[in-house]
Amino acid sequence: MRVENPRVLAAFTDLGVEHCPGERLADWTSLGVGGPTDILVIHEPRHMPELVRLLDAEGLPRRFLGGGSNLLVREGELRWVLLHLSDKEARPKFHGNCVRVAAAADLGRTVTECAKHNLGGVEGLIGVPGSVGGALRMNAGAYGIEISHFVKSVELYRAATRTIETLPSAAIGFHYRHTSFAAGDIMISAELELPEKPYEEIRAAIKVCNEKRRASQPLNEKSAGCIFKNPPGASAGKMIDELGLKGHRLGGAVVSERHANFFVNRFQATAEDLLGLIGFVRERVRQAFGYNLEEEVIVWAD
Ligand SMILES: Cc1cc2nc3c(=O)[nH]c(=O)nc-3n(C[C@H](O)[C@H](O)[C@H](O)COP(=O)(O)OP(=O)(O)OC[C@H]3O[C@@H](n4cnc5c(N)ncnc54)[C@H](O)[C@@H]3O)c2cc1C
Numbered sequence: 001m002r003v004e005n006p007r008v009l010a011a012f013t014d015l016g017v018e019h020c021p022g023e024r025l026a027d028w029t030s031l032g033v034g035g036p037t038d039i040l041v042i043h044e045p046r047h048m049p050e051l052v053r054l055l056d057a058e059g060l061p062r063r064f065l066g067g068g069s070n071l072l073v074r075e076g077e078l079r080w081v082l083l084h085l086s087d088k089e090a091r092p093k094f095h096g097n098c099v100r101v102a103a104a105a106d107l108g109r110t111v112t113e114c115a116k117h118n119l120g121g122v123e124g125l126i127g128v129p130g131s132v133g134g135a136l137r138m139n140a141g142a143y144g145i146e147i148s149h150f151v152k153s154v155e156l157y158r159a160a161t162r163t164i165e166t167l168p169s170a171a172i173g174f175h176y177r178h179t180s181f182a183a184g185d186i187m188i189s190a191e192l193e194l195p196e197k198p199y200e201e202i203r204a205a206i207k208v209c210n211e212k213r214r215a216s217q218p219l220n221e222k223s224a225g226c227i228f229k230n231p232p233g234a235s236a237g238k239m240i241d242e243l244g245l246k247g248h249r250l251g252g253a254v255v256s257e258r259h260a261n262f263f264v265n266r267f268q269a270t271a272e273d274l275l276g277l278i279g280f281v282r283e284r285v286r287q288a289f290g291y292n293l294e295e296e297v298i299v300w301a302d
Helices: 006-014 045-057 107-116 132-138 199-216 236-242 271-289
Strands: 017-024 036-042 062-064 071-073 081-085 093-095 098-102 151-158 163-168 186-193 253-255 263-265 298-300
Touching: 006 017, 006 045, 036 045, 045 081, 045 151, 045 163, 045 186, 071 271, 098 107, 107 132, 107 199, 132 186, 236 271, 253 271, 263 271
Parallel strands: 036 081, 062 081, 071 298
Antiparallel strands: 017 036, 093 098, 098 186, 151 163, 151 186, 253 263
């Protein structure tokens, strides 16, 4: 989707939006696949209602791109412009046990900034790539915790009311890698409440999590983390491993030898290679174990 109307481009400038035309999603996602579209980098989130109104009036369909670490995007020209929050001024603001953090902020950096203020609890999120906004949308979690355990409120552009609102955590449905936010909702910032802990204790817990990740995940390869959600009481990775599918290759996509639920783009994979591998593995698991695995990775393929 390309924006060429000079009046709309001028309006972007007025709204603090930087227009990046024809960006390949392969360059913006950790899996390294995906075709071109215009990316609109938003520097003034408070103008979100006006921006959305402008896009709607122009008939420009939109989607939201965070850090791109949980996305599998198809090849070819995309049908949506992508909104992306800039992270330039994203510094957490502390008051007591609480921290206000911009959705654009890097999640890992947020964990370490909190540690410096003796606020912990979120150590398990240290190696989850991407933004705070993406983590809120996905309810990211690792090593026994989820970001939702610490959310007090979320400030967001709500598609339903077309305004910026602050929702208390109790008004949000947070589930395993799923939230009740509507498709058009856009996270702007969040208030987290974290337990106080000595810095050294937090640092030690972060070190343990980093070591566990390095030992079990293909961190030097292009991936989107776990491809499938774990069904209740079962492990998708364990089932894929038991089927002997580690190292299984389709085109340029490979089931990681380090972690069977990570599919890596090793040989210039296309989205079709990755989708084909997902379909193949899902079918093998269904036949062998009776589970119909649901994707954790968000697929933009239509
Ligand atoms: C090596 C590796 C390890 C990983 N380990 C974990 C792990 O341990 N646990 C885990 O949960 N995940 C893990 N992931 C997956 C991924 O990092 C998380 O899902 C992450 O929270 C996604 O954040 P993002 O900013 O990259 O979102 P994106 O990938 O950009 O987007 C994901 C979804 O969130 C939406 N979104 C993003 N930002 C916003 C916003 N501001 N407003 C509205 N919608 C938004 C997008 O539209 C999309 O639907 C891993 C990924 C990799 C590559």
